[in-house]
Each structure stands twice: as C-alpha cells, then as structure tokens.
Amino acid sequence: MIYPGNNFSFYSLLFKFFNFSLRSISINTIFFLFIAIVNRSCLICKVFTNIIKIFLNKGSSFGSNHLTTKLIADAIISIDEENRSTALDIGCGSGILTILLFKLKYRQIKSIDIDTYVLKEAKKNIISNFGYFPSNISLTDENVHQLNSKFNLIAINISGNFISNNFKMISNLLAQGGYLIISGFNCNKEKKFIRLANQNNLFLDGKFLQNPWISLVFKKFSI
Numbered sequence: 553m554i555y556p557g558n559n560f561s562f563y564s565l566l567f568k569f570f571n572f573s574l575r576s577i578s579i580n581t582i583f584f585l586f587i588a589i590v591n592r593s594c595l596i597c598k599v600f601t602n603i604i605k606i607f608l609n610k611g612s613s614f615g616s617n618h619l620t621t622k623l624i625a626d627a628i629i630s631i632d633e634e635n636r637s638t639a640l641d642i643g644c645g646s647g648i649l650t651i652l653l654f655k656l657k658y659r660q661i662k663s664i665d666i667d668t669y670v671l672k673e674a675k676k677n678i679i680s681n682f683g684y685f686p687s688n689i690s691l692t693d694e695n696v697h698q699l700n701s702k703f704n705l706i707a708i709n710i711s712g713n714f715i716s717n718n719f720k721m722i723s724n725l726l727a728q729g730g731y732l733i734i735s736g737f738n739c740n741k742e743k744k745f746i747r748l749a750n751q752n753n754l755f756l757d758g759k760f761l762q763n764p765w766i767s768l769v770f771k772k773f774s775i
Contacts, residue, residue: 604629604655607680608646611673623760623767624709624735625652630758630769631705631731633657640664640703640725642696643710647674651681654689658705662690702727709767711736716748723752729774731757735767742766 628649637660639653644663653661665671671691679685696718704727708715715722715734726732732754734745739761746756749770758769 604652605681606648606651606655608648608677609673609680611646611677619762619765620709620711620735620737620767621648623762623765624649624707624733626760627733627735627758627767627769628652628656628705628707630760631733635704635729635731637704638662638702638727639705639707640699640701642706642708642722643714644674644691645670645709647677647691649707649709650674650689650691651678653705653707654678654682654686658688660688660690662692662699662701662703664692664694664696664699666693666695668693696721696725699725701725702730704730705733706730707733709735716741716744719745719748720752723749723754723772726754726772728772730772732770732772733767734770735765737766738764739766740764742768 625648629652636656636658639658639661641650641653641661641663644650644665647663650661650663663674665674671693675685675691678689678691703725706722706726708722715736723732732749737745742759745768749756749768753773754770755773756768757771760767760769
C-alpha cells in the first residue's frame, strides 16, 4: 500500500483494509504502512511478511502522491509470483512502478515515457534505490505504437483518454494468460473499460477501489 497524501512528514503505523474482488470471491487483505522522511518521499510497503521500500528523489514527475498510484501498486502486488516474468510500464513517470516491479523480481522490465526529462528522473530514482541501473530494466522514449513484444504484465497509470484510445493496441502486447492493470480514472468509467476488455479477449480479474478512483485488473484468455 502506498499512502496517497501530499504530506510525507510522518505517520505512525497505519492499518488499512482493502476489499479485493476476484470474480465472485471476496478476499480481505491487510496492508501495513509506515512512512518517514527520506528525500521528501519515502514509501515503505509491508504486505504480510514482505517489506518493500521505494525512495523517490524530489522531482516533477508524476507517480508518488496520488491515490491512483497507490491503487495500481496494490494491484501489481496482488499478482501471483509465478506470473512475474516480463512487464511493461507505460507512462512510467517517476519510475515508481518500475522500481516496484524490479523489487517484485520481474525478470525483464520495459518502461516507456514520451517525455525524455521524465526518463532522466526515473533513471535517477532507480539508481537511488539500487545503487546501480539494473541490466534487466529498459527505459526508453518509445511510443506504444512502436512496440511489438509480448508481456506477462502491462501496467498503466495515465489519466485522460490514452488508455481507451489505445486499448486494442495495448491488449495485443499482452501474452496469453497475462495481466493488464489500468489506473488513473474514476469509478464511473469501470463499465466502459470492462466492455473494451471483453471486446479484446480480456476478462475482469479484480478491482481496487477508493472513491472516486479505481484500478482494474484484466487477464487475457488463454487459448
């Protein structure tokens, strides 16, 4: 869980319950959160016995203090370990999701953003977390239309019409049995994205909700 507030000064131990719906099954998961000051932003996530630290340098890139970031991070963490192979972070911003994916041991991670300045900030944040730039992470300014590889996980936290306008193309980049996790929009768009998913051989596998925002987890049918 990543706390969405704008003030990262100090918060004592916080217990938060999220209701994760998996088709007709409801699973209650407990997330523990502790936040301290490190370069203005320090995120420490604890899910059961696993602790994930993410440090972000001061910068202008999107991706640290918004509810949509918290929701998509929760969704990414929920994916089973056996499915953590190749990942694509579209609109990587500060690199926060890329860092999370690496810490979750995804073997190959491709992160794209059309803003070259943002990519520099993402690279700096990645190096700040690991002390080096991992060889299995690729940061590029490629447009989604230029990609032709298949990925087991695609994560997108972008507002506006980008996701809906490019849904078919993004779905085609997903491997069979892979997961598409989207965020950056209000709950009132849920039905629209479910309809788009069904038209592109995907089904709703889960959702993470904190009004008015929602993150949806889709899975591609295996043939």
